[in-house]
Amino acid sequence: MNEAKFLNDLVTNEKRLFGEKRVVVLDDCKNSLMLIQRYLDQFDNIHLEVFQDEFEAIRSIIREKPELLVMDINMPKLDGIRVFTLLEEMSISNVPVIFISGDKSVESMVSHLKQNTSFIKKPLKKNTLIEQVNRVLKSA
Amino acid sequence: MNQAIEITPKDLQDLIPTYIENTFNDYAELKACYEHKNAKGLKEVCHRILGTASAYGFIKLDEICTNVSRAIEAEKFGELMSLIKDLDQYFYYLERSYKR
Numbered sequence: 250m251n252e253a254k255f256l257n258d259l260v261t262n263e264k265r266l267f268g269e270k271r272v273v274v275l276d277d278c279k280n281s282l283m284l285i286q287r288y289l290d291q292f293d294n295i296h297l298e299v300f301q302d303e304f305e306a307i308r309s310i311i312r313e314k315p316e317l318l319v320m321d322i323n324m325p326k327l328d329g330i331r332v333f334t335l336l337e338e339m340s341i342s343n344v345p346v347i348f349i350s351g352d353k354s355v356e357s358m359v360s361h362l363k364q365n366t367s368f369i370k371k372p373l374k375k376n377t378l379i380e381q382v383n384r385v386l387k388s389a
Numbered sequence: 390m391n392q393a394i395e396i397t398p399k400d401l402q403d404l405i406p407t408y409i410e411n412t413f414n415d416y417a418e419l420k421a422c423y424e425h426k427n428a429k430g431l432k433e434v435c436h437r438i439l440g441t442a443s444a445y446g447f448i449k450l451d452e453i454c455t456n457v458s459r460a461i462e463a464e465k466f467g468e469l470m471s472l473i474k475d476l477d478q479y480f481y482y483l484e485r486s487y488k489r
Contacts, residue, residue, distance in 0.1 A: 278437050278440060280408050280411050280412065280437075280440075280441040280445070281440050281441050283407065284404075284441055284444055284445070287400065287404060323436065351440050352436075371440040371441075372440060372443045372444050372451075373440070373441070373444055374444070375444075
């Protein structure tokens with residue numbers, strides 16, 4: 250482990266000790282990722298980790314289970330539903346997930362997954378995202 | 390076509406240069422899909438742009454891409470050609486407005 254990574258992990262752990270909640274965001278679209286990050290910046294009690302790559306996000310989730318996963322559905326390597334089922338297969342269950350997609354037809358598919366998943370339709374609205382994240386984190 | 394200059398929410402204004410740079414890349418990808426008659430790719434890039442354009446305040450871009458998506462669905466290729474021209478014009482003005 251290099252020094253920079255060691256220090257970064259140390260700071261992350263310190264923050265978590267003081268009650269910060271870890272939120273992982275996964276979206277292959279840079280503009281979308283930037284927007285979600287900006288909207289969630291207003292939470293001072295969360296530690297945000299953003300990923301454009303599906304496998305990097307999975308690796309990070311395996312390393313440490315987050316309190317919330319916010320992810321796009323339509324992605325090039327693995328779609329969001331597949332990421333979700335992979336995590337379930339790896340026994341990384343009970344991670345609340347907020348799925349985001351421009352395709353309204355996938356909403357019913359998400360509603361059948363399990364109780365702690367929800368769906369937000371793109372284009373993303375600031376208030377909708379904040380309300381959903383607040384709701385999940387309050388119950389975490 | 391001054392519609393390229395749009396109204397961005399105040400809390401996102403500092404992100405606009407990066408947003409535009411990324412959107413120019415999407416536009417280049419969209420044009421490549423159009424030239425290679427790749428309808429699936431064209432639709433995917435349109436959806437990507439539509440996912441954030443209105444949130445960043447780029448309403449006209451959202452409108453053109455919505456119409457491009459509809460034209461692909463309906464296989465109205467004549468209309469598609471005209472919409473791609475609108476998009477070219479839009480990005481021409483966007484470049485003049487923001488990349489000065």
